[in-house]
Amino acid sequence: MSDNLMFDSKSSYRQILKATSIFGGVQFFTILISIVRSKIIAVLLGPSGLGIATLLNSTIGLINGFTGVGLETSAVKRISEVNSDEDPEVLGKEVGILNRLLWITGLFGMCITIILSPWLSELLFDSDKYVIAIVWISAAVLFKQLSGGQMAVLQGLRKLNYLAKANLLGNLLGLIITIPLYYYWKIDAIAPAIVISSFTGLIFSWLYRRKTEIKIVKITSFESFSKGKELIRIGILLSLSGLLTTLSGYLLQLCISYNSGVTEVGYYNAGFAILNSYVGMIFTAMSTDYFPRLSSFSNDNNKMREIVNQQAYVGILLITPIVVVFLAFIPLIVSLLYSPKFYAIMPMLSWGIIGMLFRTVSWSMGFILLVKGESRVFVKTAIFFNAISLLINIGGYMLWGLEGLGIGFMIYFFIHFIGLKIITKRKYDFSFENKFYRIFLCSVGLSFAAFSVLAVSNFYLKYGLMGLIIIISLILTFAELNKKVDLKEILEKIRRK
Numbered sequence: 001m002s003d004n005l006m007f008d009s010k011s012s013y014r015q016i017l018k019a020t021s022i023f024g025g026v027q028f029f030t031i032l033i034s035i036v037r038s039k040i041i042a043v044l045l046g047p048s049g050l051g052i053a054t055l056l057n058s059t060i061g062l063i064n065g066f067t068g069v070g071l072e073t074s075a076v077k078r079i080s081e082v083n084s085d086e087d088p089e090v091l092g093k094e095v096g097i098l099n100r101l102l103w104i105t106g107l108f109g110m111c112i113t114i115i116l117s118p119w120l121s122e123l124l125f126d127s128d129k130y131v132i133a134i135v136w137i138s139a140a141v142l143f144k145q146l147s148g149g150q151m152a153v154l155q156g157l158r159k160l161n162y163l164a165k166a167n168l169l170g171n172l173l174g175l176i177i178t179i180p181l182y183y184y185w186k187i188d189a190i191a192p193a194i195v196i197s198s199f200t201g202l203i204f205s206w207l208y209r210r211k212t213e214i215k216i217v218k219i220t221s222f223e224s225f226s227k228g229k230e231l232i233r234i235g236i237l238l239s240l241s242g243l244l245t246t247l248s249g250y251l252l253q254l255c256i257s258y259n260s261g262v263t264e265v266g267y268y269n270a271g272f273a274i275l276n277s278y279v280g281m282i283f284t285a286m287s288t289d290y291f292p293r294l295s296s297f298s299n300d301n302n303k304m305r306e307i308v309n310q311q312a313y314v315g316i317l318l319i320t321p322i323v324v325v326f327l328a329f330i331p332l333i334v335s336l337l338y339s340p341k342f343y344a345i346m347p348m349l350s351w352g353i354i355g356m357l358f359r360t361v362s363w364s365m366g367f368i369l370l371v372k373g374e375s376r377v378f379v380k381t382a383i384f385f386n387a388i389s390l391l392i393n394i395g396g397y398m399l400w401g402l403e404g405l406g407i408g409f410m411i412y413f414f415i416h417f418i419g420l421k422i423i424t425k426r427k428y429d430f431s432f433e434n435k436f437y438r439i440f441l442c443s444v445g446l447s448f449a450a451f452s453v454l455a456v457s458n459f460y461l462k463y464g465l466m467g468l469i470i471i472i473s474l475i476l477t478f479a480e481l482n483k484k485v486d487l488k489e490i491l492e493k494i495r496r497k
Contacts, residue, residue, distance in 0.1 A: 012307070013484040015293075016314045020285045026164035033171045035337050038273065040182050042338045045190075051266035053190050055124050055253065056133065059113075060140050060194070062250050064148075065243040067109035067141070070235030071101055072148040073242070077371065078231060079156025080292035092217040097231065098149055099216070100224045106145035113138035123254075125262075136191035143198040150205035153212070158292055162208040170201035237378055244386040252393050259397075267402055270338055271345035275352045275409065279326065282318055283363055286311065291367060298371040301428050312364035313436050317480050319360045320443040321473045326353050327450040328466040344402060350454060351406030354447055358413040361432075361440065365420040368428060381423060385416055439480060446473050 041050050075098050082091050113120075117134040121127060147170070154163040174197030181189035181196075219227075249272075257265050290311055297303040326333065330346050369378050389412045396404030396411075424430035450469045456462040 010485060012310055013314065013481075015289070016286070016310060017481070017485060020282070020289075020314070020318070026168045029168055030171050033175045034273075037175055037178070038270070038338060040179060041190075042270075042342065044182050045187055047263045047266035047270075047341065049187055049190070049266075050270060051257075051262035051264075052125075052130075052187065053194070054265065054269040055257075055262070056137055056190060056194060058246070058250055058253060059120060059124070059134065060137055060144060060198075062246050063109050063113055063141050064144055065246045067112055068105050068145050068148070068235075069232045070237070070240070070243075071098065071105060071145075071231065072152045072235075073370075074231050074235030074237075075149060075152035076156045076292055077234065077295045079153055080158070080295045083157055088215060089217055092215045093219060093227075095153055095214050096216045096219050097224050097228050098153070100219075101228050101231065102146050102149040106142040109141040109145060110138045113141050124257075133191035137194055140195045140198040143195070143202045147198070147202040147205040150202075150209040153209050153214070154205075155288060156292055157212060158289060159208075159212060160288060162211060163288065166201075166204040166208040170204040171197070173204075174198075174200040240379060240382045244382050245389075248386045248390040248393075251390060252397075255394055256397065264402075267342065267345050268348075268405060270342050271348045271352065271402065271405070274333070274337060274345075274349060275356065279322060279353065279356055282315070282322065283360075286315060287363075287367075291370070294367050295371045301430070304368060304371075304428070305430055308364050308368060308430065309433055309436060312361050312432065313439065313484075314481070315360045315364055316357070316436075316440055316443050317477045319356055320446060321470065321477055323353050323356055323443075323447045324450045324466075324470050324473045327447070327454060328463070328470060347403035348406035348409075350451065351403065352409040354451060355406075355410035355413040357440075357444055357447055358410070358417040362413060362417040362420050365417075365424050365430065368424050368430060369420075372428070374427075377423070377427060381419070385419065388412060388415060439476075442476060443473075446476070 038050065041053055045053075075094075079091070079094060079098075082094050114135055117131045117138075118128060120134050121130040124130065151163060151166065154166065177196050177200065178189070178193035181193050185192075253265050253268065256268055290307075294304060294307055297307065327350065330349055331343065334340075334342050334346060334349070369381060372378075392412050392415075393405055393408040396406075396408030398404070400407065446469055450466060453462055453465045453469070456465065
């Protein structure tokens, strides 16, 4: 490898770590805010209150998914492409088109929510007492659509600092305002709190988007419609997977609710939030820069292969210590995030956290389909994988309850990993390098070793072994990352500063 190639490789790995650390740090504080909010709901309202809040938030997500036509996703892709051309006028037009489409789709989603409120109340809660609450959250549908669009602009421009600050400050102000509401009005505060939180998010997303000083070009309604059609078409395609995932999760929640009630839904969502949001924040942090960077090389399979290999390599090294530490301290984590009332979700989490290893790899490969935008391949894989996910999770829950959901989570992401590996190899000649597989097998081995130690009854032996596995995983991660980015040099620069 030449000196230039070595430098480019080191620079690329450093960019991945820099983006992950910038947004990962803010994600940590955002998650901390979510933990406080969930803790407040769990303590003040109990599992049933958490279940109601989750169902209302899931309703917002589902309606936004259907009526938002994927503008958040397509805007990131389109703006990253336009920004690389360095034409301010074209960029200004694209943002102007996006803003107009955001208002149209947001208001449409708001109206749909209000119209369907009686039916949704009966469907979700088997009662008409939540109609007003659902009407309330229709405003959140609009606010989230508008703020999501502003965030997409920041992400497409790769303004990671602005994006991070908008996320953090919006969530923090929302929490500060809503805490007294939960304290005084309990369950009656859930819907207003959701609306207020979404509005604070909109305020900061708009303020930081304005800081980019993009000169929005005024366009006619006809031009907006004709050029916006392509943005919508791509958005529908790119958002299909997320929409089907939301729908799959929604159907699973309804299944749990009908079989065991909203308390069990609260347990499921508490466990899912830990896996998908708290542990999964690493994916959110990495994707912030990964998606627009990969989009800019969507026509170069060799460069894409290199970027995906680098991303998967860093991802698996970062997730391994998280998985091992998580397995060692599950009771403490559940207590801190919620309360001892939620210990019922620990078996679910023990299995589910193993699935995060396979998810890390399949997540990295999944972006290939996203940036390629081939409709037939994308639609078929999205439908197939989400159908498999729903069937596995329902089957796991019917057989083994909450623990079965964790087992289903792990099995699904293993299938997802194998499936995407086959598809990307056949369609785009994608493959992982041998060095990646060596690290991946080490990570899987360490994680299953930690999982096995959970069965040890002797306290001192159990945590002695866990401590040893944690140390090995940290050494592995540090040693491998140091080879790629020279961590010692970076740490020395930080120390000098």
